[in-house]
Amino acid sequence: MNILNSIEISRVEMSPAEEPSYTAEGPSKKAVCTMAFLKIIELCLIICCVGLIDEPATHSQLRAFVTPRVCAICYLTFGCFLIYTAIYLIMVLVSEILNWRHNALWMFVAITLFVISSGLLFRNWSQMKEYNYWHPNMQRLDLVLATASVSLVTALILIFDLCATVRFGIQGDLD
Numbered sequence: 001m002n003i004l005n006s007i008e009i010s011r012v013e014m015s016p017a018e019e020p021s022y023t024a025e026g027p028s029k030k031a032v033c034t035m036a037f038l039k040i041i042e043l044c045l046i047i048c049c050v051g052l053i054d055e056p057a058t059h060s061q062l063r064a065f066v067t068p069r070v071c072a073i074c075y076l077t078f079g080c081f082l083i084y085t086a087i088y089l090i091m092v093l094v095s096e097i098l099n100w101r102h103n104a105l106w107m108f109v110a111i112t113l114f115v116i117s118s119g120l121l122f123r124n125w126s127q128m129k130e131y132n133y134w135h136p137n138m139q140r141l142d143l144v145l146a147t148a149s150v151s152l153v154t155a156l157i158l159i160f161d162l163c164a165t166v167r168f169g170i171q172g173d174l175d
Helices: 002-006 029-058 068-093 100-130 139-171
Strands: none
Touching (some): 029 068, 029 139, 068 100, 100 139
16 A cells, blocks of 8 residues: 555646647758759759640641640640649748648659650651651651650659659658
């Protein structure tokens, strides 16, 4: 009985919720800066893709360079993710961060569309050689190849972005 009387239950004092040590910290600065840097690189590459596809898609009298369906897929992919990336960067500037799960889903969709666009552009480029028709201005064919290459590089950067997003998200740096 004497033992029970001598055991004292300690009491932990809890601080009020308004004390700064108990408030949520938010996303880490390192994770936000890394994601913003990757988005800036993606934005630059997407702008390059739009600039490269414009000449063969809109100013070509011969539609063998890029078919209208491939133009539609490319403009959909490049335009959609140009807008998404710009909005993401604006959100970072105003200190609002998109949930990392939504961002990872968007990156997966972006990777898929960029790989599809790149594959279709490479296919159009290789089929032009099989037509055995050489237009005097073959610069447009070079632009199709350059667009496909930059689109593939963008897909690789997006894969890296997806891995970084998932890593930071699972660690809790983006919550």
